[in-house]
Each structure stands twice: as structure tokens, then as C-alpha cells.
Amino acid sequence: MPFPHDPAGRHRAIAGIFTERVRAVDDWDAPAPVDGWAARDVVRHLVEWFPSFLESGTGLTLAQGPSVDDDPVAAWTTHADAVQELLDDPDTATTVLSNPHIGDIPLPQAVDQFYVSDVFLHTWDLARATGQPDRLDEEFANQMFSGMQEHDEMLRASGQYGPRVDVPETADITDKLVGFIGRDPSWTPPG
Numbered sequence: 316m317p318f319p320h321d322p323a324g325r326h327r328a329i330a331g332i333f334t335e336r337v338r339a340v341d342d343w344d345a346p347a348p349v350d351g352w353a354a355r356d357v358v359r360h361l362v363e364w365f366p367s368f369l370e371s372g373t374g375l376t377l378a379q380g381p382s383v384d385d386d387p388v389a390a391w392t393t394h395a396d397a398v399q400e401l402l403d404d405p406d407t408a409t410t411v412l413s414n415p416h417i418g419d420i421p422l423p424q425a426v427d428q429f430y431v432s433d434v435f436l437h438t439w440d441l442a443r444a445t446g447q448p449d450r451l452d453e454e455f456a457n458q459m460f461s462g463m464q465e466h467d468e469m470l471r472a473s474g475q476y477g478p479r480v481d482v483p484e485t486a487d488i489t490d491k492l493v494g495f496i497g498r499d500p501s502w503t504p505p506g
Contacts, residue, residue: 317454322427323402329435329455330395333361336438337391340445347444348493348502354444357437359383362394365430372412373422375401402426432459439493444504449489456488463495 318328343355366377380393401407402423410422435455442449477497482490490500
């Protein structure tokens with residue numbers, strides 16, 4: 316079933332899949348595909364960068380859970396619930412996020428474009444690090460891959476993605492997408 320197209324619905328679906336992966340982790344210190352990261356750091360990244368992005372662009376503050384070091388599951392679920400509450404709130408539908416790099420964007424669109432897509436991509440990282448199912452939704456992965464290819468140079472210049480990893484033309488869309496963002500689709504945890 317395809318993801319909803321509205322920001323609140325898409326976040327609910329994508330964050331829900333990430334939550335399933337978070338709840339199934341049995342080794343938070345397992346190495347992750349991002350150099351120098353463990354599984355815990357995948358969650359840490361998502362719960363730490365977005366609140367400051369949101370607050371600096373809107374003045375809104377998200378509820379915070381425990382630290383990722385103390386309880387990564389509760390840190391993530393508290394964070395995901397707070398983002399969902401923000402997107403479900405009719406009062407924030409007209410809020411504008413202002414950022415010197417991206418300009419003024421309606422908050423729901425900014426959350427969808429920058430944060431929800433990040434959760435989607437990092438689902439692969441967490442799943443691969445912890446031996447869980449790591450294939451991404453084909454429709455949304457195709458949509459992201461197409462859009463990102465159009466902005467390849469700008470995305471590389473942002474420093475947010477590593478050098479592209481070449482994959483065979485016959486690779487599935489998950490491998491093409493993770494290769495595009497600089498992950499080795501054949502990466503497996505050491506040992």
C-alpha cells in the first residue's frame with residue numbers, strides 16, 4: 316500500500332516503520348553503515364538535529380524524552396510522537412519555517428521534505444546495522460531517487476551525503492538509493 320501523500324500521513328507511516336525497527340533492536344552498540352556510528356547513533360541523529368532546525372526556523376519546541384544513551388526506544392518514540400502531534404495540529408498547518416539556506420517554507424512541507432525523507436533513508440541504516448528487513452518502500456524510494464538525481468550536484472555540495480557508490484543497473488531501488496546517498500549497499504556489520 317503506498318504511503319499517504321500528506322505530510323502528517325506520510326510521517327505517520329514512515330516513522331511507524333522506523334519505530335518497528337527501533338523496538339526490535341537488541342544491540343544498540345552494533346556498528347552502523349555510517350562510518351563511526353553505532354545503531355544508537357542513527358536514532359541520536361534523528362532526535363537531535365530536527366528539534367534545533369524546527370526551533371530556529373519557527374520558535375516551536377518539541378517535547379523531549381530521555382537521552383538516547385539512557386533509553387533509545389523512549390527517546391525515539393517521544394520524539395516521533397511530538398513530530399506527529401505537530402503535524403496533526405491544525406494550528407501549525409499555516410506556520411512557516413524560515414531558514415537562511417532554504418528560505419521560507421510551510422512547516423508541513425519542510426518537515427516532509429527534510430525530516431521525513433531523512434527518517435526514511437536512515438531506516439535502511441538501522442535495519443542493516445541490526446539485521447532487520449532493510450528493503451525500502453519501492454514507490455517512495457523511486458520518487459526520492461528521481462528527485463535527488465535532479466539535484467545531485469547541490470546535494471553533494473551540502474555535505475549531507477557521501478560520494479556516490481556505484482551499483483549495477485540491475486540493482487533494486489533500495490540499493491540504488493542508498494548507493495546514491497553514499498552507502499555501500501553490500502555493507503554488513505563486521506564480525
